[in-house]
Amino acid sequence: MYQIVTLEDEILVPPTKIGGKLDQGIKDSIAEKFEGKIYNDIGVVLSITEVSEIGEGRILPGDASIHYPVNFKVLTWMPKEHEIVEGSVVDITEFGAFVRAGALDGLVHVSQIMDDFVSYDDKNSQLFGKQSKRVLKQGDAVRARIISISFKEQSKVGLTMRQPHLGSLKWLEESKKQPTKDEAK
Helix, strand or coil: CEEEEEEEEEEEECHHHCCCCHHHHHHHHHHHHHCCCEECCCEEEEEEEEEEEECCCEECCCCCCEEEEEEEEEEEECCCCCCEEEEEEEEEECCEEEEEECCEEEEEEHHHCCCCCEEEECCCCEEEECCCCCEEECCCEEEEEEEEEECCCCCEEEEECCCCCCEEHHHHHHHHHCCCHHHHC
């Protein structure tokens, strides 16, 4: 889920950023400190959207930087369990597919790809269902549900596509075109 979060922190502005506009120097320092980082409570910081309040700067002995207390807003992406996400397959391995959903890549384990026996085709780098003949390859657009999240030592997002209305968007389009059991009669 994307969200705007308000944060407060002491930002160090080095001498190289003091010569220009103060607001820009502070915004650049905030971006260096926060953008691209993952935090357990707010998720992945994508961008600094606004610097709302800058307090009085302090110079500390032995430190050439100026320390400013700053209130600012950031755009974050925080995965939530059971959230439905859409993304694209960025890598296929024998144990599953990595899907870029939001700001992180999640893993769809082979056991969570489809209700079928799934095999890995090393030559073509794709996964395919034995009975359904469905194929999943790099670049495919998919819809999945987040089933596990861990931000411990490494960020890990587990996904499933084994529920109704989930899977490759191609598969979902194909299933819409197939007649239902009542229509087939």
